[in-house]
Amino acid sequence: GPCPYENSPLGCPGAGVYHGSDATIAAVGPERYRDWPCGQRLTVCALMDGGGAIYGGLAEANDLRELRDVPCISVVRVDSCPGCVGDNIDLSESGIIYLCGYPCDRIEVMIEVLH
Numbered sequence: 001g002p003c004p005y006e007n008s009p010l011g012c013p014g015a016g017v018y019h020g021s022d023a024t025i026a027a028v029g030p031e032r033y034r035d036w037p038c039g040q041r042l043t044v045c046a047l048m049d050g051g052g053a054i055y056g057g058l059a060e061a062n063d064l065r066e067l068r069d070v071p072c073i074s075v076v077r078v079d080s081c082p083g084c085v086g087d088n089i090d091l092s093e094s095g096i097i098y099l100c101g102y103p104c105d106r107i108e109v110m111i112e113v114l115h
Contacts, residue, residue: 003093012038015078020093026075029084036077041114044089045072046099046107071099074114087111 003020010018011027015038018025026044028036036042047070073095081090089111093103100107 010078011080012078018079018092022092023073023095023098024075025079025092025095026077027079027081027084027090028077029081029086029088031086032084032089033080036113038077040077042075042077042089043072043112043114044075044091044095044099045070045110045112047110071101073098 003018005018006020008018010016010025026042073091075089075091075095079090081088084090089109091099096107097103099109
């Protein structure tokens, strides 16, 4: 069915409302509220495909520039996710589909903070 959050206000001031079609939306958990404040830009890259297969050799990549042919997406922290622990982040439906290839539930990612 339709996403229950559609058109709900986002947690960050001035961020507008949630749209599942907006792949730039990211929400972070309490442990990252300070490190990744509202407006923080992040690059999120998939480390596994939705079936749990690791993309070739990426677990050892120290730097996003080493990654090849891996889905990456640029997002902005515009919301809070009280249930997200540590570096877990919450993306929109379209963001998840872009990284996963289909509407998967969870995916391992690498996160780069853009300064």
